[in-house]
Amino acid sequence: MSVLCYFYAQRGASLTRIPSWLMQHLVLCAFVMAVARGQVRYSIPEEMTKGSLVGNIVQDLGLDVKRLKSGRARIFTEDSREYIGLNVDKGTLVVKERIDREELCAQVSPCSLHFQIILENPMELHRIDVEILDINDNAPVFTRREIQFQISESATPGAKFSLDNAHDSDVGFNTLQKYTLYPPDHFSLKEQMGNDGLKYVEMVLQKTLDRENQEEHKLILTAFDGGSPQKSGTIKISVLVIDANDNAPVFSLPVYRVSLLENSPKGTGVVSVTATDKDKGTNAELRYSFSQTSGKALDLFNIDSESGDITVNGDLDFERTKHFQLHVEATDKGGLTDSSKVIIELIDVNDNAPIISLISFSNPIPEDAAPETVIAMLNVKDMDSGRNGQVKCSIAPNLPFKIQSSALNFYSVTTDQLLDREKMSEYNITITAIDEGSPSFSTNKTLTLKISDVNDNAPMFQRQSYTAYVMENNLPGVSVLSVTAHDKDAGNNARISYFLEDILVNGVSASTFISVNAESGEILAVRSFDYEQTKEFNIRVKAQDGGNPPLSSNVSVKITIQDQNDNAPQVLYPVQSGASVVAEIVPRSADVGYLVTKVVAVDVDSGQNAWLSYKLQKATDRALFEVGLQNGEIRTVRQVTDKDAVKQRLTVVVEDNGKPSQFRFSLSCLSSPYCQSNATDGDASGCFTNLERIFQLFRIIRLFTQT
Numbered sequence: 001m002s003v004l005c006y007f008y009a010q011r012g013a014s015l016t017r018i019p020s021w022l023m024q025h026l027v028l029c030a031f032v033m034a035v036a037r038g039q040v041r042y043s044i045p046e047e048m049t050k051g052s053l054v055g056n057i058v059q060d061l062g063l064d065v066k067r068l069k070s071g072r073a074r075i076f077t078e079d080s081r082e083y084i085g086l087n088v089d090k091g092t093l094v095v096k097e098r099i100d101r102e103e104l105c106a107q108v109s110p111c112s113l114h115f116q117i118i119l120e121n122p123m124e125l126h127r128i129d130v131e132i133l134d135i136n137d138n139a140p141v142f143t144r145r146e147i148q149f150q151i152s153e154s155a156t157p158g159a160k161f162s163l164d165n166a167h168d169s170d171v172g173f174n175t176l177q178k179y180t181l182y183p184p185d186h187f188s189l190k191e192q193m194g195n196d197g198l199k200y201v202e203m204v205l206q207k208t209l210d211r212e213n214q215e216e217h218k219l220i221l222t223a224f225d226g227g228s229p230q231k232s233g234t235i236k237i238s239v240l241v242i243d244a245n246d247n248a249p250v251f252s253l254p255v256y257r258v259s260l261l262e263n264s265p266k267g268t269g270v271v272s273v274t275a276t277d278k279d280k281g282t283n284a285e286l287r288y289s290f291s292q293t294s295g296k297a298l299d300l301f302n303i304d305s306e307s308g309d310i311t312v313n314g315d316l317d318f319e320r321t322k323h324f325q326l327h328v329e330a331t332d333k334g335g336l337t338d339s340s341k342v343i344i345e346l347i348d349v350n351d352n353a354p355i356i357s358l359i360s361f362s363n364p365i366p367e368d369a370a371p372e373t374v375i376a377m378l379n380v381k382d383m384d385s386g387r388n389g390q391v392k393c394s395i396a397p398n399l400p401f402k403i404q405s406s407a408l409n410f411y412s413v414t415t416d417q418l419l420d421r422e423k424m425s426e427y428n429i430t431i432t433a434i435d436e437g438s439p440s441f442s443t444n445k446t447l448t449l450k451i452s453d454v455n456d457n458a459p460m461f462q463r464q465s466y467t468a469y470v471m472e473n474n475l476p477g478v479s480v481l482s483v484t485a486h487d488k489d490a491g492n493n494a495r496i497s498y499f500l501e502d503i504l505v506n507g508v509s510a511s512t513f514i515s516v517n518a519e520s521g522e523i524l525a526v527r528s529f530d531y532e533q534t535k536e537f538n539i540r541v542k543a544q545d546g547g548n549p550p551l552s553s554n555v556s557v558k559i560t561i562q563d564q565n566d567n568a569p570q571v572l573y574p575v576q577s578g579a580s581v582v583a584e585i586v587p588r589s590a591d592v593g594y595l596v597t598k599v600v601a602v603d604v605d606s607g608q609n610a611w612l613s614y615k616l617q618k619a620t621d622r623a624l625f626e627v628g629l630q631n632g633e634i635r636t637v638r639q640v641t642d643k644d645a646v647k648q649r650l651t652v653v654v655e656d657n658g659k660p661s662q663f664r665f666s667l668s669c670l671s672s673p674y675c676q677s678n679a680t681d682g683d684a685s686g687c688f689t690n691l692e693r694i695f696q697l698f699r700i701i702r703l704f705t706q707t
């Protein structure tokens with residue numbers, strides 16, 4: 001009994017750590033010592049070598065060794081297997097077969113072998129209990145080498161994942177005591193006692209997983225028993241983090257700024273926006289779109305939902321909109337989005353020509369407008385901007401106008417010099433507005449400016465002076481001359497009236513001679529002129545225009561009266577008296593060429609009309625006398641003889657040279673009292689008076705013959 005109790009006392013040295021199953025033994029031990037003889041208990045560790053002593057039953061049962069022999073002591077077990085043998089000679093129990101507690105009892109504890117020692121003569125039965133004590137001969141073992149988990153990164157802390165249990169065939173301290181998990185950064189362990197008394201172990205997520213940071217976690221679960229030395233077993237835990245759509249797409253830039261030429265055709269690439277998503281698979285598949293807040297820009301641009309390429313999809317007109325702001329969104333399949341902005345600055349293209357607007361236009365302007373007179377005000381616009389919208393205005397050269405900028409985009413066209421309607425009555429002023437784009441655009445505008453007349457020109461006669469020739473004996477009212485003046489002005493300013501200036505001619509008013517037709521400028525004779533009275537005179541004609549005030553000019557007109565052969569020569573000598581004819585005496589001794597007398601005649605006409613010639617028309621003896629054709633001298637042609645008649649009668653014709661010879665004059669020698677004559681031949685042969693020895697000259701009769 002002492003061995004038994006010693007054993008228990010040893011175990012009880014650290015009583016506070018004694019688990020409950022041992023306490024039962026202690027209670028049993030007390031019981032064993034209290035029970036009657038014939039029953040004994042032993043404890044031995046498992047796996048003792050064969051022959052090892054289990055206990056001395058002679059002592060413990062208080063038997064004599066001889067009695068063992070005599071009583072043919074032997075062991076009786078109910079099952080056939082005998083782990084313990086009896087040494088009858090020594091009265092001891094020894095290990096007969098290897099005892100594996102785990103094989104014998106598995107997890108049942110305490111594990112005992114029960115058998116009887118049977119003695120005969122007399123028969124005794126002694127019950128022996130041998131408790132097989134566990135030794136730590138098994139390590140905890142996991143059935144699998146590795147556990148694999150796929151855990152979403154969206155799993156929240158506190159999520160539990162059950163792990164494999166380890167198994168340790170030992171019992172008590174020697175069996176599984178605890179687990180550890182390493183590394184401890186994301187998971188912790190939780191052990192739980194199941195209803196079956198087994199420990200279950202779980203892995204609890206402590207800290208969210210981030211696939212994007214670490215996609216796989218490798219842990220080691222270690223199971224420890226409580227034996228000494230301690231044994232352990234491990235299992236690998238692999239945690240594959242499954243992507244959750246925990247990352248929104250992120251655009252590469254918060255704002256994309258691009259410049260784009262206006263009028264870029266449809267399809268022109270603008271910019272490519274890109275976003276990235278740290279997630280995986282569909283969670284990282286992005287679609288690009290415009291957000292509705294982009295407004296009207298939505299119609300003008302297109303975005304490829306796959307590539308993020310933004311292209312032109314409408315007409316971009318810098319003049320309407322200079323920049324656009326597009327809001328783009330990138331959305332992953334999980335619905336997470338990011339947004340960014342695309343700011344598109346349009347670049348102006350010179351696609352607009354300048355526009356010239358006429359604000360005011362003074363048309364016509366009078367020709368006397370002073371230089372710098374404003375004719376027109378213009379506004380010039382160009383819808384483009386920058387150099388493309390900077391406009392210069394000019395006027396076609398060689399025009400008396402200039403263009404000046406009066407204010408930004410405002411121009412005035414003014415006269416640059418004096419104008420003269422009479423030189424140029426209309427101008428086409430072409431104004432050119434050209435912008436500074438490259439290539440540039442230009443616009444022309446033509447103003448047709450009329451110059452209105454001012455009465456700045458006096459009428460001008462065609463000649464500086466006029467001479468009119470008028471035949472004397474004219475009929476009153478006959479037209480003498482037409483004067484014409486011109487006036488460079490227009491309209492009333494050029495409407496000319498003609499007037500006779502009231503000056504004195506030969507002491508009387510000019511109007512008694514001449515009148516002027518106010519409209520036609522025709523000069524008329526008021527009376528019949530007599531050359532022999534007035535050979536010429538001057539008048540002044542005024543031409544006056546209809547301007548207000550009127551302008552006028554004068555011209556002098558010399559009226560020259562032309563002689564007509566309206567006077568017959570007049571014979572001054574010999575004096576013609578009605579009664580007698582002067583007789584000339586010619587001495588008988590007169591030589592040839594003797595100047596008998598000279599017929600002297602005058603003609604009040606002039607020129608040819610007064611150029612007289614003398615001819616002998618009739619003579620008593622034509623051979624005796626001759627008359628000087630030009631001088632009218634009557635001379636003898638031959639010696640006078642006694643045979644010649646005493647009286648010689650001569651008729652001399654004095655004739656002027658008027659042409660046509662409208663007049664002819666005869667000179668006749670008449671006898672008293674009267675000498676007839678006729679118009680045609682001037683035959684006055686019956687009219688001679690008696691002459692004594694001398695010639696008589698005869699009265700000149702003027703004969704008028706109208707041819």
Ligand SMILES: *[C@@H]1O[C@H](CO)[C@@H](O)[C@H](O)[C@H]1NC(C)=O
Pocket residue numbers: 426427428448
């Ligand atoms: C002005 O232009 C018009 C129309 O082309 C033309 O008929 C006219 O003769 C021009 N005038 C001048 C003064 O050039």
